[in-house]
Amino acid sequence: MTSLVSLAWIYLRIGLVFVGGGYVLIPLLNHIMVEQYRWLTLRQFLDGLALSQLTPGPLAMLATFTGFRAGGFLGGLVATVFIFIPCVVLMLIVGRNYHRLKRIDLIKGTLDGLLPAVVGLVAAAAWNLGVSSLSGAKELIIMAIGFAIFKWTKVSPMLVILGAGLTGLLIN
């Protein structure tokens, strides 16, 4: 078990670099939780992703799951609060000053410019996670079906994950 203070510090730092939408958290959290601190196995990390996608909250709810693993309910609470502090504070500052934010074009331009790197990181996460966790024809077929559903239909991810869980229960 890790102290709540160090948990808070870890998630606060993640919250500060959390740009370009929630998916960049997958490579970041995978690195920290699985490779650096070894709080989770790769399998548990992926299971946590599935669980956090079952809620209406953002993908960052993965912080709750990983924090829970590191420090129980309180760990989950601390992780969730601290990962969201930076963006909530920023939005409060923006809400107060947004008529006067003249440098916004520079900020916006910089953020738009780094989005391709986020795409590369997300693709790399898919690659790394896929290579190290998928095995056997059954899993590859399920992945292909999942890909087709996500790519060409509008079925909500929650339903697809529930369906996949049911499928797993029936065939394994």
Added chain:
Amino acid sequence: MNKSKPVSLKEIFLTFVKIGLTGFGGGMAIVALVERICVHEKNWISSEEFLHGLAFGQILGPFSLNVCTFTGHHLRGIRGGVTAAVGFILPSFLLVSLLSWIYFTYNKLPQLQAALRGTNPVIISLIVVVAIDMGRKQIKGANGALMALAAFGATVLLNFNAAWVLLAAALWSLGMSLYRRENA
């Protein structure tokens, strides 16, 4: 807009709890729900201001949470913003805590293991589809494609930490923005 009588924190809280409970689909589905309730049903914020909040919401963190914070702040200042953010996250937080508890307690159950063996490949395909869709939208021209490839290569082949790759991309992008501004 009714400015004479401020919206109570309790009403803000309950409204965003409701959004946090029913907004399945995440991301843009939440934004659409917040817009329908706060702009059209309750007249809490004008459509133009809401769009400004959405634009700023892309800067840091999840924009579904950010539009909630922004709308809450618009109504009742800092306390309103925090109330809206907490209300929105609370249902998901409790649900994930419960699921995590079940997961780590009954990890060994063969049924749970079997179900999770089914969800695992689907999570990978979800990430692949996100990468493709984001790439379509965000990568314009050779510069963007090179940056995406460099980030991919640095992580997969050289095993760089994602945070450093992100920082390098941000510095590069800031330099490009400044350069364009100088030469505009």
